[in-house]
Amino acid sequence: MKLIRLAAKNLLRQKRRSILLGSAIAFGILFVTLINGFTGSFIINVGENFSNLLAGHIFIDGVEKSETGKELYIIRDDSALMDAVDASGIDYRFLTKRSEIRGSLLFEGNGINQSIVGADWSRESYFKERIILKEGSFDNMADPQALIISSKIADRLQVELGDRVIVKMQTYTGQQTAGDFTIAAISIDTGLFGSISCYANLDYVNELLNLAPDEYLTLGIYLPELVDTEPSTDSLIPELEKRISLFSRETAGDENPFMAILEQQEEEEWEGIRYRLSNINDILSEVEEIVRILNIASIVILLVLFAIIMVGITNTFRMVMFERIQEIGTMRAVGMQRSEVRQLFLLEALFLALFGLAAGYLLTAGAMGILSSIYWGVDTPLFMLLKNGYMTFTITAGQILLNIAIVTLLTLAAAFRPSDKAARLEPGVALATEK
């Protein structure tokens, strides 16, 4: 108790110096926690944004082997799939049935490759909320050949509302064909993934793909939360396996389950119709790798920052030791053990670290509050990383504890040598030293 009180008083003795050192620690913490916080929400936001764009967290598509051995992507009859979804008992917000054209949009000599997603707009009311229109309206989707394109694509094609564009494409069996669409609305560009897709009516897309009205390519299951993805997948698989032939998602190691599906599809002998189940985490596994690298980078930044701060702390404690050399001699003379002198200095370092950490986390909370209240817009390349145009920060208790441990240990390590030197001073020598 005596050492704790004395250490706290000593730290307040040179307020400006303590504040400077504490501030250095605080800024280190601010910087690293902001990175940690942003990367922490990165995966959630990217996942949610992907889920919105792809209209689901779990996706099922059918692969049919034709008589010639060609693989055709189609769901002809989804009754078994619907039964499995019901039997699995998973809680979902809505189901989406989508078909997709991959082709070239052409207008007056301009052309661009696009994915045209056919959706049932009468069922996908939630999806309508996610697309922000710049021009036109969803009412225009009443036109069977209506098309919503992003502003960037509209600029590239130099089209306006009401213009008719041609699509050069293949049917689901691979035959070359063409169709035409009317520009019904132009949406705000939402970054890379927003501009590779445009949206049309499912029936017309099916017609162009040469699919029957009840057929489609992908069943999407939109779950209440991103975290529900794996449990729901686990519940759904056994029910699907009872009813249809499903490619296995089992992997030998850290492999992406979707890659395992593709391997089976290519390498195994099979015929008839088989189904592939993928989920948003298959896509996010690449993002997780980026997050992992960013987190490692933030730890490296923390270590580099603190290597610099440690030099400052070591030098300050050396100076402090010299300033207080007679005091150390006095304390040793009146009965303080070497270990207690060492502890006293280390406690001062500990308090400095705690002060810096507390200030750092307060600053971080403030900075996160400010950054997350700024609307960054949806037409920014950062869109995929944001939540509805706002930055969000998620940091785990484990990361906070790890950062606290690193900062505390490094501060103590920086102060250890001067503390040890102070402890080893002979009291007579310390008392006789003239400053």
Place this chain on the structure above:
Amino acid sequence: MAIVSLKNVKKTYPLGKTEVKAVRGVSFDIARGDFISIAGPSGSGKSTILNMIGCIDVPTEGTVELNGHLTSDLNDREITRLRHKFVGFIFQSFNLIPVLTVYENIEFPLLLGKNVPAPPERKEWVNYLMDEVGLKDWTKHRPNELSGGQRQRVAIARALVTKPELVLADEPTANLDSETSEAIIGLMKKVNQDMGTTFIFSTHDPTIVDLAEHIIRLRDGLIDSEYRRDTEGGR
């Protein structure tokens, strides 16, 4: 049994490439309850001898015995414990801890070691000592708010707080005016008589020297003379 016994103690300090012989072979005994002055000009070895008696320095040759313990046989931890329990220090420049109040400075040695007295007992004893040295109204003041004489009174109270059998005072009046110096020595003498604490103080001030009952005069690291007022013996 003598409380302090020095036998042929020598101390040499390195000074660049040469050596300084601060103490050249000193032997004397100090009896329990003694009030002794070690006198001599600057550089005669007074502080070095006090430091060796107080175990904050070690002799190059010879032995120092403190309360029956041969200091050369003890390790640093044991010596620190012995110093804490047995010796009190008063320094020329007071050496108070600036961040602590008067009360806390006096209390500080009591908080060291394993047998820390209970708070009520500690408070009562520190308050008693503050009263004894005339500082009961200065409890919460910091050392920089006190005069030189007051600071030395704090140092005396701090030296006595562990109830040591021996108090070493190195030039305790060097930074004080003559009136305050006499008052400080008077206070030390009162404690010596009331508590039976042995006091050894060094000084080069002849008026202060004469206040001691037992005087050892040093010159160039050797005993020049030793005088006991009660026996009137000398050498």
